[in-house]
Amino acid sequence: MATQRTTRQKETRRHLLIYAGLTPFVLIAVFPIYWMLITAFKQEPDLYRMGNIPFWFNLPPTLKNFSILFYQTHFGDWIINTMTISAWVALITLLTAVPAGYALARLRLPGAENIGIAIFMTYLVPGIILFLPLSRVVATLGLQDSWWALVLVYPTFTIPFCTWLMMGFFKTVPMEMEEAARVDGCGQLGAFLRVVLPVSVPGVLTSVIFAFTLSMQDFLYGLAFVSPGDQKPVPVGVPTELIRGDVYFWGSLMGAALLVGLPVAVLYNFFLDRFIQGITGGVVK
Amino acid sequence: MTTASLRGGPEPTARAAVVSAPAPTAERAWWGTHSAQRKIFGYTLLAPAALYVLLLVGAPFLFSLWLAVSDANVGDPVARFIGLENFRAAWEMDTFWIAMRNSVVFLVVAAIFKSLLGTSLAFLLLQNFRGKKLIRGLVVIPFTLPIAISVLSWKWMYDSQFSVINWVLSRLGLIGTYGSDSWPIWLGQPHLALAACIAVNVWRTFPFSAIVLLAGFTSVPLEVIDAAKVDGCSFFQRFRHVVVPMIFPILMIGLLFDTVFTLSDLSVVYLLTQGGPGNASKILPVLAYQIGIQAGNLGRGAAIALFLVPLLLPALFLVLRNLKRREY
Numbered sequence: 074m075a076t077q078r079t080t081r082q083k084e085t086r087r088h089l090l091i092y093a094g095l096t097p098f099v100l101i102a103v104f105p106i107y108w109m110l111i112t113a114f115k116q117e118p119d120l121y122r123m124g125n126i127p128f129w130f131n132l133p134p135t136l137k138n139f140s141i142l143f144y145q146t147h148f149g150d151w152i153i154n155t156m157t158i159s160a161w162v163a164l165i166t167l168l169t170a171v172p173a174g175y176a177l178a179r180l181r182l183p184g185a186e187n188i189g190i191a192i193f194m195t196y197l198v199p200g201i202i203l204f205l206p207l208s209r210v211v212a213t214l215g216l217q218d219s220w221w222a223l224v225l226v227y228p229t230f231t232i233p234f235c236t237w238l239m240m241g242f243f244k245t246v247p248m249e250m251e252e253a254a255r256v257d258g259c260g261q262l263g264a265f266l267r268v269v270l271p272v273s274v275p276g277v278l279t280s281v282i283f284a285f286t287l288s289m290q291d292f293l294y295g296l297a298f299v300s301p302g303d304q305k306p307v308p309v310g311v312p313t314e315l316i317r318g319d320v321y322f323w324g325s326l327m328g329a330a331l332l333v334g335l336p337v338a339v340l341y342n343f344f345l346d347r348f349i350q351g352i353t354g355g356v357v358k
Numbered sequence: 359m360t361t362a363s364l365r366g367g368p369e370p371t372a373r374a375a376v377v378s379a380p381a382p383t384a385e386r387a388w389w390g391t392h393s394a395q396r397k398i399f400g401y402t403l404l405a406p407a408a409l410y411v412l413l414l415v416g417a418p419f420l421f422s423l424w425l426a427v428s429d430a431n432v433g434d435p436v437a438r439f440i441g442l443e444n445f446r447a448a449w450e451m452d453t454f455w456i457a458m459r460n461s462v463v464f465l466v467v468a469a470i471f472k473s474l475l476g477t478s479l480a481f482l483l484l485q486n487f488r489g490k491k492l493i494r495g496l497v498v499i500p501f502t503l504p505i506a507i508s509v510l511s512w513k514w515m516y517d518s519q520f521s522v523i524n525w526v527l528s529r530l531g532l533i534g535t536y537g538s539d540s541w542p543i544w545l546g547q548p549h550l551a552l553a554a555c556i557a558v559n560v561w562r563t564f565p566f567s568a569i570v571l572l573a574g575f576t577s578v579p580l581e582v583i584d585a586a587k588v589d590g591c592s593f594f595q596r597f598r599h600v601v602v603p604m605i606f607p608i609l610m611i612g613l614l615f616d617t618v619f620t621l622s623d624l625s626v627v628y629l630l631t632q633g634g635p636g637n638a639s640k641i642l643p644v645l646a647y648q649i650g651i652q653a654g655n656l657g658r659g660a661a662i663a664l665f666l667v668p669l670l671l672p673a674l675f676l677v678l679r680n681l682k683r684r685e686y
Contacts, residue, residue: 091487098479102497105511173407180400195415199622201643205650205660206418229414232407261399292506292625297651308506312629323514334507341502342495349573353608
C-alpha cells in the first residue's frame, strides 16, 4: 500500500514538473494566436484602452471586423484565388510528382538515386535567387499581374518535395503486388494505375496537402509577381492590401489572419511528421 | 584476307562491319527486353517532373547568373553584358555590407536561441505524460501557420503605442508608461528592430528544431542505450558517445534546412520593418527585392541575391552528403 502510494505520488510529481516545464513553451507558442482571436472579435475602441486589462473583452464582442473583411475588401476574392491556385498546383504536382516518384522508387532506373537527390536538391534553391529570373519568365509569358503566374511557379517547390515524398511512399508498397498484377496480365502502366496507385491513396493525399500548405507558406513570389489587388492569394493579399499607409485595421487584419491561418495550421499539424520525414530524407527510420 | 588485316587487325571497313554486324540484333534485343521496356516506361514517367524542374529551377538559376553580369532592368528589355560591374557596385555599397552583416547576425543569433529552446522542448516532449499529443500539437502551431500571417500578429503585438508586450512590461514595472524614454518602440528603434525580427524567426522555428531533434532521439534504439548502461556509462557519457553520434546526421540536416530557410526568407523583415529604421534591420533578401523589383534593377538585384550562394553552399554540400547515406 505504502509503496503504491509513493509511486503514485512520484508519478504525480513527475507530471507536474513536466507540465511546469512545458507551460512557458505552450504560452509562447499559442499567445500570438490567442491575441489574433481576441483582437478579431473586439470593438475598435476596446483595442486602444490601455487602462483596461487587454486579455479579455472590455466592451461586448463584435462581428463587425469580419463584415468589413468580406464586404469592403477583396478578402473573398483572395480566398477564391488561393483555392483555385492550390487546386491547379496540386493537379500539376500530382501529374508530375506521382509518376516520377514511382519511376524513381520502383523501376530500378540507372541513376535513379542521383536523379532523385538532384530533384530534391532543387527544393533547396531559395526563391530569393530564382525570383528575379522567374519574373522575366512570367513577363515573357504574359502572366504578370495575374494569379496564373503563381500556378506556374509554385510547382517549382511542390514537385521536388512531393516527388521525394512519393519516392519514400512507393518504397513501402510490397513489390509482390506488382508482380502479381503482371502475372495476371497487366501491363506496366496497368500495374501502376490499377494496382499500385489505389493502395497509395494516402501518399497521394499527403502530396495534395503539401501542395496546398507549401503554397500557403509562400510570400515572396506572390509579392513579386502579382500586384493587382484582386488577383492576390490570401497570404499575400492580407498583409499588403489591408494596410493602407499608416492606418491599421487591426480587428479586420487579425480576423483575416485567423480565418486563413488556423485551417492551414490545423491541416499542417496532422502532416507535420511526414514533412519532417520528408526533409530528413529517411535518415530517421 | 589481306596482309593488313593479318598485321594490324581488320581494315577500317571490315572493322566497322565487325562492330556493327551484331548491332541490329543487339538493338532489337535492347528494345525488346523486359528491362528496356521498363527503362523507357520509367524515363517517360520521370520526364514531366524532370522537365518542369529543369525549365523553371535549373534554367532560371543559370539565367540569374546571366542577369548578374548584365545591365538588365525592368524598363529596358535588351540587356548587355557588363562583366562583374554589378558585383563591384554591390561590394562598394554601404547598405550591402550592412545587409550582409545583419544577415549573418540574424542567422547566428537565431540559431543559438532556437537550438537552446528546441533542445529543452525536445527533452520535455521525450517524456511520457498525459496530453502529450495535444501539447505537441499546440507547441508546433508557430511553424505550421503561414509565415506572412503570423508576422501580422507580431506586428500588432509590436505596435508602437498599443503593444501588448509593453502593456505587460509596464504593469510589471519593468518599463515606464507610453511616451517615457524607457518605453520601447520595437520596430522603430535601430537596436531593437533587428532583435524584434530575430525573435519572430525564433518563435516560428524553435518547434521545428524540437521536432527534428525529437525524431532523432526516438530513432536511437533503446537496446543501444541499455547496452551502454550495462557497460557502465554515465548519463552524460551515454549522451555524448551514443546518442549524439547517432542523431548527428539528422541534426545536421535540420540545421542546414533551417540555415537555407532563415537566410533566404524575406517575409519577416519585409513585413515588420521593410529593413528599417534606416537600414538597421536590412538583410540580403530584402535588399535584393528592393533593388531588383522595386527599383527595377534586375541585374544588381540578382547579383546581391547570388551573394547568398557562398553562405548557402556549405549547407547544400552537407545536405547532399547526408542524403547520399539514405538507406533503401
